[in-house]
Amino acid sequence: MEEKKIDFKTILGFVLIFILVMWMMYNSRPTEQEIAQQKADRERIEAEKAKQNNNSQAQNTATYTSIPTDSVALANYKSSLGVFAYSASLPSAKDEVTTIENKDIKLTISNKGGEIQEVFLKEFKTYDKENLYLIQDKNASLSLNFTTSQNLNLNTKDLYFEPSFSENNGVKVLSMKLKTSENQYLEYVYTLPSEGYMVDFLIRSQGFSNIINSSKATTLDWSLKARRMEKSVTYENRYTQLTIQYEDDKIERMSEGGDDVGEEKNIHWVAFKQHLFSSILISDKPFENGKFTSKNLVNDEGVDVKFTKDYTAQIPISLQGGEINESLHFYFGPSDYQILEKYEQYNLTDLIPLGWGIFGWLNKWLFIPLFGFLSNYFSIGLCIILMTIIVRLLLSPMVYKSYISQAKMKVLRPEINEINEKYTEPMKRQQETMDLYRKAGVNPLSGCIPALLQLPVFLALFNFFPTEFGLRQKAFLWADDLSSYDAVLELPFSIPFYGSHVSLFPFLASVAILIYSLMTMSQSMQQQQPGMPNMKFLIYLSPIMMLFFFNNYASGLSLYYFVSNLLTIFIMLAIKYWIIDEKKIHAQIEENKKKPKKESNFQRKMREMMEQAEAQRKAQQKK
Numbered sequence: 001m002e003e004k005k006i007d008f009k010t011i012l013g014f015v016l017i018f019i020l021v022m023w024m025m026y027n028s029r030p031t032e033q034e035i036a037q038q039k040a041d042r043e044r045i046e047a048e049k050a051k052q053n054n055n056s057q058a059q060n061t062a063t064y065t066s067i068p069t070d071s072v073a074l075a076n077y078k079s080s081l082g083v084f085a086y087s088a089s090l091p092s093a094k095d096e097v098t099t100i101e102n103k104d105i106k107l108t109i110s111n112k113g114g115e116i117q118e119v120f121l122k123e124f125k126t127y128d129k130e131n132l133y134l135i136q137d138k139n140a141s142l143s144l145n146f147t148t149s150q151n152l153n154l155n156t157k158d159l160y161f162e163p164s165f166s167e168n169n170g171v172k173v174l175s176m177k178l179k180t181s182e183n184q185y186l187e188y189v190y191t192l193p194s195e196g197y198m199v200d201f202l203i204r205s206q207g208f209s210n211i212i213n214s215s216k217a218t219t220l221d222w223s224l225k226a227r228r229m230e231k232s233v234t235y236e237n238r239y240t241q242l243t244i245q246y247e248d249d250k251i252e253r254m255s256e257g258g259d260d261v262g263e264e265k266n267i268h269w270v271a272f273k274q275h276l277f278s279s280i281l282i283s284d285k286p287f288e289n290g291k292f293t294s295k296n297l298v299n300d301e302g303v304d305v306k307f308t309k310d311y312t313a314q315i316p317i318s319l320q321g322g323e324i325n326e327s328l329h330f331y332f333g334p335s336d337y338q339i340l341e342k343y344e345q346y347n348l349t350d351l352i353p354l355g356w357g358i359f360g361w362l363n364k365w366l367f368i369p370l371f372g373f374l375s376n377y378f379s380i381g382l383c384i385i386l387m388t389i390i391v392r393l394l395l396s397p398m399v400y401k402s403y404i405s406q407a408k409m410k411v412l413r414p415e416i417n418e419i420n421e422k423y424t425e426p427m428k429r430q431q432e433t434m435d436l437y438r439k440a441g442v443n444p445l446s447g448c449i450p451a452l453l454q455l456p457v458f459l460a461l462f463n464f465f466p467t468e469f470g471l472r473q474k475a476f477l478w479a480d481d482l483s484s485y486d487a488v489l490e491l492p493f494s495i496p497f498y499g500s501h502v503s504l505f506p507f508l509a510s511v512a513i514l515i516y517s518l519m520t521m522s523q524s525m526q527q528q529q530p531g532m533p534n535m536k537f538l539i540y541l542s543p544i545m546m547l548f549f550f551n552n553y554a555s556g557l558s559l560y561y562f563v564s565n566l567l568t569i570f571i572m573l574a575i576k577y578w579i580i581d582e583k584k585i586h587a588q589i590e591e592n593k594k595k596p597k598k599e600s601n602f603q604r605k606m607r608e609m610m611e612q613a614e615a616q617r618k619a620q621q622k623k
Helices: 002-026 032-058 071-088 233-238 337-346 358-375 380-422 426-440 448-467 504-524 535-549 555-579 582-594 601-622
Strands: 097-101 105-110 116-125 131-135 140-147 153-155 162-168 171-181 184-192 198-206 219-227 242-246 250-253 260-274 277-296 307-316 325-334 487-495 499-503
Touching: 071 153, 071 171, 097 162, 097 171, 097 184, 105 184, 105 325, 116 277, 116 325, 131 219, 131 277, 219 260, 233 307, 242 277, 242 307, 260 307, 325 337, 337 358, 358 380, 358 448, 380 426, 380 448, 380 555, 448 555, 499 504, 504 535, 504 555
Parallel strands: none
Antiparallel strands: 097 105, 105 116, 116 131, 140 153, 140 219, 162 171, 171 184, 184 198, 198 325, 219 307, 242 250, 242 260, 260 277, 277 307, 277 325, 487 499
């Protein structure tokens, strides 16, 4: 009876691993209450926007897509701008752009609004081999909202800036000035070094103390509609989320699967994260507060889906003596831990969700350095295999202890069967079985503990592979991109929770898990007894779960689990045929039985608890 329970726990351990994976995948799904709250928040935000628009209309503040040419309309346009009509009279008041670039990135900045119109990352391509633009076709906006001393509500995105370009030792500087006179202006300064993805961004004003109404809020409005970059848009969307670092390096990650709103204080940086790429706004001095929204744009898989999330950030700007002076930075580039680590003063590596507690620690101090080291010498596919070998070798002592425990239980099986036949009362069976374990020097839980100790490694790697930028568009065998699924067959229909394709690495990993489970059960499993769970069902459940949940995951993760289980099978075979001698184990157990064994405190307490339970049961029967 007890032997059967131990077998069940062993298999249950493997099932729990996949249940935990399922939990990690779905634990962030919003509840009905959260959905209702999100809806209410959206309605509130839309109402506030409508109110602002109504206020603007009430104050006769007009919005123009371009400067009118009709004399009457032009007069109305300049009247709506107040002192900013000066900027509309300059030669730069045209829909023209200025380009600055370095080795890695190219920025296109418009005179209208003085904002970034395009961000092109030179080294990368989208999944369909197109140039990779984080910003293009007006999917992003950055502007200042303020009220003038004449009580006009203005937004810089509707106004024209005057560009001025300079370069010094490879550092490119673009000044964009929104002028109210020759010596009074609001200035955006973009500074781009000769390489890298960091752009310094300075916002400052001169002579604005009597132009801006300091009693009304001045806000920095930033928005981005995240463009699709990867083959599986649902998988990409799962790791696309607005992330905020605030207060003492706290991290807030907004919902990946639904709409979300938030508000934080003392904000260090805001990241519009797009799975393997990010746009980050960083402040040298923390923003006092900010409001954020994230709207999900992906409902299902499909080639026609072009965007994943719609992000907005509304951040109040503090005036100093009526003037604006904000020292900011933009990061437009890969969500690559090793690249982000170069900007350690901003703690940008916190952007990557490596897992909490020991899982994040294992990724940060073991798997990321190990993968980075191996990738300097080998292809990415070989790196995964070599890393798997190293991890399995490190864990092999646990596999050895687990197998030794199974071998001991196998040796004791005939005696346990005798106890089960001799005693009909379950409590007596338990007592005699525990006494046998004590005399033989066998711990029935020792086979479960090594499996539990391996669980942190499993979950750490579950976070590592989906977020490792180094896998992106790296081919291995039939997989053309280890950061996405490795489809070998496209289906004419879609299977719920599975998809419309067949990935080969998850299939191979599932087969390896099945073989491993069968080997484990054959080592210690007894004949099925009435009332016990169907062990064959549990054996087949884990591979099926692996097949379904990993079909759309990064093929690099499935490759790791396939090789890992394959190596575990070989290690178990080596232990069984070349290391373990069951005759010696049996002889050692018989020798242990001859020695007097002192009952441990734990064993004594367990025995006393069972005796008390048995006494209570008999007392109840007498009644």
